[in-house]
Amino acid sequence: MKVITSGEGYPEKRNILVNADYHYINGKKKNVYFYLNAIRQKILKKNKIFRFQYVPGLLPANVDVIHLFNEVAISQNKWVTTFETEIPRVLPVAGMVKTENPELHMQMKLVAAPACVGLIAISEVTRSIQLRLLSSFPAYQEMIASKIRVLHPPQPLLASQPRIVSAGKLQFTFVGNEFYRKGGAEVVLAFTELYEAGEIDEGSVQVTLVGDLSRQHNIAHGQFQDSEAFCSKIEMSLERLSIFQHVTFMKSGDVIARLQQTDIGLLPTWQDTYGFSVLEMQACGCPVITTNIRALPEINPATAGWLIEHPINEMYEYEIDSLQTKERIRKVLVEQLKVHIMDALQNRQSISQRSEQALERIRIEHDPAIFRQRISEIYAYEPLETSHRIPMAG
Known part of the structure; x- marks a missing residue:
């Protein structure tokens, strides 16, 4: 399977780059917003935008899925995002209520679209925060909520026996x-x-x-x-x-x-x-x-x-x-x-x-094998243009 990511940092290593049988492609420097955000932040002094869009004409052939972290994709390819707090992620704007931010409304449409096949919350608390955000967007609430999975990060065991504690230090x-x-x-x-x-x-x-x-x-x-x-x-x-x-x-x-x-x-x-x-x-x-x-x-x-x-x-x-x-x-x-x-x-x-x-x-x-299996199930979903709903995982 060919998976495009938006980076290879710690969050990706902990939550995305987990299957040795997959071919991961780091799309960080092929992301249009990698460059637009540099201009926005350094020159225009504006907030970073958490979007991912491949430079036109450079998307590799036969890509199976795009898997992002805290970002929303602008793509016809199916995509998944793992998130920590809320998705879309939009930074505060002085004097503006978050739910009135046009950037948030625009990205909500992308999350609701069929190409987005999964939203992976890293905890139950993350899902609760996301559902609270969606309550302010009733037009998208049901279709986006149906895409949410809670999937705690994988963690291999690093000890075989519990700690035996002595009377010493x-x-x-x-x-x-x-x-x-x-x-x-x-x-x-x-x-x-x-x-x-x-x-x-x-x-x-x-x-x-x-x-x-x-x-x-x-x-x-x-x-x-x-x-x-x-x-x-x-x-x-x-x-x-x-x-x-x-x-x-x-x-x-x-x-x-x-x-x-x-x-x-x-x-x-x-x-x-x-x-x-x-x-x-x-x-x-x-x-x-x-x-x-x-x-x-x-x-x-x-x-x-x-x-x-x-x-x-x-x-x-x-x-x-x-x-x-x-x-x-x-x-x-x-x-x-x-x-x-x-x-x-x-x-x-x-x-x-x-x-x-x-x-x-x-x-x-946090079994890594179960985590890989559940990720594979999310990747395998094929979106239907006529429905935004996807079946809930157990």
Whole structure:
């Protein structure tokens, strides 16, 4: 099968480039909008448009399907898109209500057209957000909703046995290149407070943090960013306390090797559309402490890990409207993180039990073979000009 993609980045590798028997063609630089967006963003200072259209006359022969990520195709060939939040994806325009944006209306027509044979939501939350968007477009609602599939990303198992936890030092690992957005500061605060209160020491825990400390901007905080003084405080704790080991960057293989020796993973993230690192941690037999935003409750249920609970908005995210709100949420994240850390220390058998459940859910819910089969079924659908409906998958 010949499949055109709009790139070969991490999202495509995790969700599209999954079948060694297929011939994938990277159409990124054959996409008209690759060039139009460069002009729009760099010269005209306008929003990026998430469209894909092959340069006329350059489409390879005998293409079976186009499979995009977060984009809509302008094509007579059948196409599929995998998406994280909403499809079409349209960036905000100042002074304009999203549902009144002409770009959104134009792309809705493309999604409703017969050439679009599948919309793959990466989580149930993503499907819920999409259905809410469609409720504002009743003319397209039913036909587009019928195309939606929920298909969680595939993840091979990286361990064969659940973690056996001894009475010695517990190993914790945080991985997040965007250190502050992913909750690295909250990890440091929680362990520092427990250390200074005498609840933990060098003999009971070791905390490895992988992430770039220079990535201080946190998109979840909007205009209410952390101060330089706050970031300096976090960095001083990392240097001062021997329970911490910080690494700016680690190769993927080294990360996996580290996780395979980790008792508990950490992702108290402020914003994530999914949480791919959670899958990798679980596949290594490493249960994870996460926040409860977006897809995280789906992939990190209480049986397989620990959830930090805080109210979320209609987009399943934390609502930060002031510095006071941010600090209030941070306090909740740190306090609950401390509770889960101490629970693990005092009830080590629960780590082994969660490790077993984490491996089981990866085996059942993220099986790469089943994922490839379902993708193939979506690709195989032949659209009918007389109907926009396609049968729902089980």
